Amino acid sequence: MSVRGSLLAILDQGPCYGYQLRAEFDRRTGSVWPLNVGQIYNTLDRLEREGLVAKGEIDEAGHVYWEITDAGRAAAHEWLTEPLERPQGGRDELAVKIALAATLPGADVAAVIHAERLAGLARLESLAEAKNPRASHDHREEFARALVVDAMISRAEAELRWLDRTDERLAVHRHHTVALGLSKARPKRGRPARLDTSAA
Amino acid sequence: MSVRGSLLAILDQGPCYGYQLRAEFDRRTGSVWPLNVGQIYNTLDRLEREGLVAKGEIDEAGHVYWEITDAGRAAAHEWLTEPLERPQGGRDELAVKIALAATLPGADVAAVIHAERLAGLARLESLAEAKNPRASHDHREEFARALVVDAMISRAEAELRWLDRTDERLAVHRHHTVALGLSKARPKRGRPARLDTSAA
DNA sequence: ACAGCCATGTAACTTGTTACATGATTTT
DNA sequence: AAAATCATGTAACAAGTTACATGGCTGT
Numbered sequence: 503m504s505v506r507g508s509l510l511a512i513l514d515q516g517p518c519y520g521y522q523l524r525a526e527f528d529r530r531t532g533s534v535w536p537l538n539v540g541q542i543y544n545t546l547d548r549l550e551r552e553g554l555v556a557k558g559e560i561d562e563a564g565h566v567y568w569e570i571t572d573a574g575r576a577a578a579h580e581w582l583t584e585p586l587e588r589p590q591g592g593r594d595e596l597a598v599k600i601a602l603a604a605t606l607p608g609a610d611v612a613a614v615i616h617a618e619r620l621a622g623l624a625r626l627e628s629l630a631e632a633k634n635p636r637a638s639h640d641h642r643e644e645f646a647r648a649l650v651v652d653a654m655i656s657r658a659e660a661e662l663r664w665l666d667r668t669d670e671r672l673a674v675h676r677h678h679t680v681a682l683g684l685s686k687a688r689p690k691r692g693r694p695a696r697l698d699t700s701a702a
Numbered sequence: 703m704s705v706r707g708s709l710l711a712i713l714d715q716g717p718c719y720g721y722q723l724r725a726e727f728d729r730r731t732g733s734v735w736p737l738n739v740g741q742i743y744n745t746l747d748r749l750e751r752e753g754l755v756a757k758g759e760i761d762e763a764g765h766v767y768w769e770i771t772d773a774g775r776a777a778a779h780e781w782l783t784e785p786l787e788r789p790q791g792g793r794d795e796l797a798v799k800i801a802l803a804a805t806l807p808g809a810d811v812a813a814v815i816h817a818e819r820l821a822g823l824a825r826l827e828s829l830a831e832a833k834n835p836r837a838s839h840d841h842r843e844e845f846a847r848a849l850v851v852d853a854m855i856s857r858a859e860a861e862l863r864w865l866d867r868t869d870e871r872l873a874v875h876r877h878h879t880v881a882l883g884l885s886k887a888r889p890k891r892g893r894p895a896r897l898d899t900s901a902a
Numbered sequence: 903a904c905a906g907c908c909a910t911g912t913a914a915c916t917t918g919t920t921a922c923a924t925g926a927t928t929t930t
Numbered sequence: 931a932a933a934a935t936c937a938t939g940t941a942a943c944a945a946g947t948t949a950c951a952t953g954g955c956t957g958t
Binding site: 519520521522539542543544547563564565566569589590591593 | 908909910911912918919920
């Protein structure tokens with residue numbers, strides 16, 4: 503919902519045309535996440551379908567301006583006011599992967615963790631570089647960039663710490679079995695059925 | 703890709719039928735993210751289209767078993783081996799929202815941050831509760847649950863810290879202007895055009 | 903003249919997600 | 931007999947993402 507919400511919030515400041523919206527999004531997020539222009543037009547169409555924005559005038563230069571509707575204003579306000587809904591299946595990709603790996607008899611969890619750890623460190627490094635102020639930027643855009651990069655660093659560090667903790671935990675519990683074969687305790691009542699590469 | 707990858711990784715252990723796959727996924731992730739069964743069948747169909755899995759035998763009880771193909775095995779291996787690709791537009795929803803709010807002349811950033819902070823604390827609290835071992839579980843499933851819950855706590859804490867830092871930073875820089883009106887510096891060459899609810 | 907940015911759009915696709923329909927079998 | 935669980939599926943949607951087509955204008 504971040505593109506959706508962002509466009510609404512920006513349009514709440516006044517009519518904009520598509521290409522301009524991208525520029526606004528970029529400015530306001532420190533140009534950290536380049537946004538494909540096509541997506542702007544897609545999203546505008548979808549927002550129009552929902553009655554949250556409307557096609558407005560076209561100026562002499564041919565720019566197609568979009569305006570926010572009352573419903574759109576309400577939606578923008580809600581997006582800002584209400585805390586982000588973490589969708590039901592807000593799965594943490596990394597956690598899923600490591601948890602899976604830890605329970606697969608065949609897999610080398612330590613190697614998986616190590617690979618992710620390296621990638622995390624690399625990411626951190628490039629983020630540290632991205633932190634250095636850019637040259638030609640507006641100082642407000644620079645500020646936005648700092649916020650955003652800081653968030654990414656924060657998250658990356660948290661992931662690394664978690665990976666380390668998990669690695670240790672696994673090392674400690676290594677002598678216990680963590681691996682899970684395909685469950686033999688099948689549902690209630692089909693006759694048992696087949697297979698089992700299990701190693702429990 | 704976490705459902706996709708998980709199914710492949712599980713099927714790599716041996717053939718399973720749909721309903722069973724959900725049980726396996728749940729067990730291996732501590733039942734933290736309940737997975738709609740329908741999605742299993744959807745995903746299996748999609749994986750079949752890609753040639754990564756194939757419909758296998760049906761046992762006496764009527765269970766439709768799925769098998770992994772060689773290509774599927776390769777994909778599963780890659781999913782585990784290669785660090786997760788953070789997609790291009792790997793936008794951090796929270797960071798986008800706060801950055802946007804911070805640059806909108808009209809918005810009350812502090813309030814937005816405060817709301818997210820409260821939500822974050824609430825989440826942390828419910829996670830702390832979710833950390834308590836469940837009764838009837840297998841101890842390995844309990845372990846998986848611990849890993850996953852820990853990851854979520856770790857992330858939630860990181861977000862809270864970032865929110866606090868950001869709040870402070872904004873307070874310090876409050877006297878400087880952070881708000882960004884719609885850019886007057888329009889692209890190169892259309893005649894200026896219209897509007898401006900800007901407040902810079 | 904040619905490269906490159908400005909600008910608008912379209913089509914297709916991916917992953918995830920829900921809601922619903924259907925029926926068999928257990929459990930109460 | 932009713933409620934719950936097992937089990938398989940379908941249809942539709944949401945949000946994001948890319949690749950491509952098209953044209954005008956601008957600076958070199």
